[in-house]
Amino acid sequence: MTQDELKALVGQAALQYVTPGEIVGVGTGSTVNKFIDALASMREQIRGAVSSSEASTARLKSLGIPVFEANAVEELSVYIDGADEIDARGFMVKGGGAALTREKIVAAQSRRFVCIADESKLVQALGAFPLPVEVIPMAAARLMRQFAALGGVAKIRLKDGIPLVTDNGQHILDVTGLRITEPLAFESQVNQWPGVVTVGVFAHQKAHVCLLGTPNGVKTLNF
């Protein structure tokens, strides 16, 4: 099975976590795109979605799924999103699609985080994938030095040769060379640094379930 087929498999499997009559939290990325496409088949049964990016909002709307502002909804029962890395405890690295801030916001207002991923995303320790960090541009150089002091190498993410601008008007640092053995402590530490908007470690907003696409079918991990 190709990686794309594995993503479609878990995108479809995630429908079982969608409760008819409710609003669903929707993440961002190529795996979530498969979920959104599958969700269109339940369009008449759900009230709509809270989205974590302009890209997911556009896809949801194009399929006729109403999108609600996060502020208009108090609590969601489920948030469905992908990950760049997930470990055996449900801790994740996210932000490969630059949507980490809104993803963490929607995850925080959801009772359950269901991660959908192909099996290549399951890791022993977080940190092989470059860690995305959304930052206020004027703090970027100092934050790069702070990551260097931890042994990391931070680079500003570029798009078409210039710094990528997120949906929130900020920049992304991608940090390599870190081995994140204490995700909860690491997330809290980096969150304290002035100029950090969101660090792509999702430990406080970890996954409760992971639907992992494997050649033998969908494997469900509960954390």
Ligand code: 5RP
């Ligand atoms: C976007 C994300 C995505 O969930 C993550 O990058 C995984 O993406 P994909 O499903 O395309 O592999 O965090 O900010």
